[in-house]
Amino acid sequence: MSITRLFAQRLLSVRLQSLTATSHRSVVRPVTPISPLVLHIQPQSKIRYSSKTPKDDPDEMGKQQITLKNVKGSRDWAGVDIAVRDKIFEKITTTFKKHGAVSLDTPVFELKEVLAGKYGEDSKLIYDLADQGGEISSLRYDLTVPFARWLAMNAGVNSIKRYHLAKVYRRDQPAVTKGRMREFYQCDFDIAGTYDPMLPDSEVLALTVEILDSLNIGEYTIKLNHRQILDGLFEVCGVPQDKIRPISSAVDKLDKSPWEEVRKEMTEQKGLDPEIADKIGQFVLKKGGRDLLEELEKTESLASNETIKKGLADLRLLFDYLDIYDVTKKISFDLSLARGLDYYTGVIYEVVTELSAPPAVSQNPTIATKGKKKAKINKDDPDADRSDDDTVGVGSIAAGGRYDDLVGMFSGKAKIPCVGISFGVDRIYSIIRKRLEDSQQPLRSSEVDVYVMAMPEGSGENKNGFLKERMALANQLWKGGIKAEFLAKACPKMQVQFKAAENADVPFAVIIFNEQLGLDTVRIKKLGLRDLPEGHPEKEGIAVPVKDLVEEVKKRLESTTGIEQYISRVKLEENVVTGAESSTST
């Protein structure tokens, strides 16, 4: 662990050093010089240029004024940002595979009719493709409906554990710095098939805890509810059948708005009898654990309702299984959780962190669900980025539930019960990113292990930078499976080559010193950058025959933890929050 610290400190010092030396850093530069903050925190600003038409190109290209920006609510991923994000993907995928999931990849667009009527009030957020002749299609809104469509199309598959990491599209109000995007990643894990009750459901929740703890995401709570309990509750309170989904959506807003507002939406916008609304209010603000479950079981008016009874039985069994997986402490049984989507039929859940709630509330360690300022919707520009709107939080970082009827909606064959969860990686990323910024850990985006360089000889006409020899050495290393680069100039100064290697934090240099060693021998030098006084690269290093180069380099790489790997481990896994420490259930 002391080595950890040493290494981290040393890399930190390198980073700080290099930050003060940006003027030297223009050569063979990997993407790191762009501050991750620029990529991450600031939505890229518009740049307006009148673009040039290259003389050697007579056609129309680029004659018009071009606004250089990303499409609203979308972003580029580069440099350290993408290195960290891919590390998150890797950890999530590893856990998915650990649970036996296989990969599935569906097209970014689906026939519009496939998506129709699956998303309730949110259907208005679907992106349509222009009708250019042929089929009418839309960008996928999530990965669940395409999965169900695929199951329905492949009659041979009655059960499968599948995972899918891909971007989905929603024309929603963006808040870029909070990871609320219009194009964003979802990482889905679903279990399809007929099994004994609550077994797949409990595995999904166990997997969720496994993943979030491995990501060191900090405190989080899994809000849990059951559609049948909620729907039965509405029945008992006297909500008409045709109002159940709309009222359900209203209840779902209790994590953002106080009861008074939700009640107003129910009665004024959705025409619910105020008495019924108040009855609902008595229940939907309750949350807890097994205790709440038992309270409901004892409440005659509810327990006598068949739908509710089924839901309660499910949850009782589920809690038993969650105990076996040792994740019950993460669960908050929350009657206000409704989930907007139409297709859920059983258990539903949503993972929230302190950052999920608006800043105004997040100070409160237990994730409160009441008493927030009303969100100021910018009426002038519905597309406005709301990153600075302190009534907007990051939102839930993962959510899902059971949907037993979705596949049946598409297919003639017997319905296939499904349960799953979707992780919102952009939001998870922005939480981890913030922590990394606070911790000021040094980060690296390139993975190059060896920089091939040469001490030039002669001068003027006879100056020799040993270009072809450097190319041949690099080629030898590549063929040997080693990540290597060289400076693509005929005769660069030694110092410039060292700078280039430093800038990419490359751990080893392979150096040609023809005068001393000839061309059949090179030096391998560990680039401990602290040891290099600016502009005075040391000359020592270990001489090895060129024919043994690959072998010699590999020997040294094995004894060095790859820096990129190393930092990643520091980044995501140091002080992993254990379940016990981070329990926030109430």
Added chain:
Amino acid sequence: MSITRLFAQRLLSVRLQSLTATSHRSVVRPVTPISPLVLHIQPQSKIRYSSKTPKDDPDEMGKQQITLKNVKGSRDWAGVDIAVRDKIFEKITTTFKKHGAVSLDTPVFELKEVLAGKYGEDSKLIYDLADQGGEISSLRYDLTVPFARWLAMNAGVNSIKRYHLAKVYRRDQPAVTKGRMREFYQCDFDIAGTYDPMLPDSEVLALTVEILDSLNIGEYTIKLNHRQILDGLFEVCGVPQDKIRPISSAVDKLDKSPWEEVRKEMTEQKGLDPEIADKIGQFVLKKGGRDLLEELEKTESLASNETIKKGLADLRLLFDYLDIYDVTKKISFDLSLARGLDYYTGVIYEVVTELSAPPAVSQNPTIATKGKKKAKINKDDPDADRSDDDTVGVGSIAAGGRYDDLVGMFSGKAKIPCVGISFGVDRIYSIIRKRLEDSQQPLRSSEVDVYVMAMPEGSGENKNGFLKERMALANQLWKGGIKAEFLAKACPKMQVQFKAAENADVPFAVIIFNEQLGLDTVRIKKLGLRDLPEGHPEKEGIAVPVKDLVEEVKKRLESTTGIEQYISRVKLEENVVTGAESSTST
């Protein structure tokens, strides 16, 4: 290597066995039962159902008739297909990183004006998003223009090696089984920055050979040309400036159509003087290596043209560098190669295999470029799939070139010279897939290493399947980082559990035998499926204490190459075609 064979044969026998046992294979089934052929070879057939509206859901969902199919020219990736495809991605990415590339991820859509005027005649193939208010955008047509847009937006970046694996979109005529899709993957590698001539260009070509050989793609040729040579040639022949790009596109069709047709397009459709067309014809049918280069250098009429002279100087230098990387033998300098896209300014290249040309021609071992039947375009349905049209081949599997002015078109800052290549993974996949089908290698899509099962006890009411114990064991294995599954039933028969494990080709079983061993000890059993007579799982295996389970399993996994990894190695790397064997340059 004999072990390789043994293992492969044994897995083959398993596969054949299991093919005859599909009736037993419905439990906890990974996606493998769908024949990859169904997913791969047959474009999924339409299925028409009137979808049911689930009783517990009162809203509109699924009331309409739904056609279950993928959007034209797109496909799902599942099972063995995606396992093989991801292996291809992995090999390509590894090589990209070996050359120092960092990852970049841009949105699937760009502002329409960003794409405008970059793709010449192919611009008509761009997918537009519907105007739903806000910005007008289109799906990306390639990964190059978004990369240039990103470079222009990030003033801090003057040089970068970047790679990008993502789907791109073209409303072209699909030929699904030949990997000609409307949504398809590109794997791009580009070097941006000001370096000495031809150094980045030669590295891109070296990397291309490295990747294709590592994929054991079979025979292939890298067609090479230079935009300045081609444009200068058109000047010399007397083509008016405003006709150069259109005539260039016509020439590019010489790999599909005979000269007579191309000449007709030039003269009749594009109004070129027949004499000029004939002059062009004298040159553009030439191909070769250095020999052709020298021939052109000796041709006074050409060598005196400044533009051509620049191009020839580039190629001379390039050939020297390609010799150092030992890839010259893969190159065919081909004056008919023009590349449709507008933005190329220097060296251009395209990789073709025997399958690239239409079937009618591919018998011809050297990839001929003349004398083909005319493609029968289905006038009634431009969307028709042309998989069976024998005038359509797989096309090029990789292509690219130098584009020095594209970034400058977007940005006010000094232009950034770029060169790169794009690999068409769907086409590479369909070539490898075909080889795998012919070789009948056994394939596996799940990666699970351990199946947890229990010998049930008692009967009726007292029947015990040790569900909670199986769950706890699985949880212990997951926490230990081991890929494990169990049958999600309360009390399944032993035989059913073994079948489930067999069906996923899981290498190890962990078995609870309470009567013999109690619950603190389990047996670890290697699942050599040949040794299991149908329905008579053997009872032996090694007894280990539950507390040591993770350790004991890991020990055994280390000594077994993970099956999935193993097969992958057999799949892609056995008899790698060496440069020498596969040289097809003429």
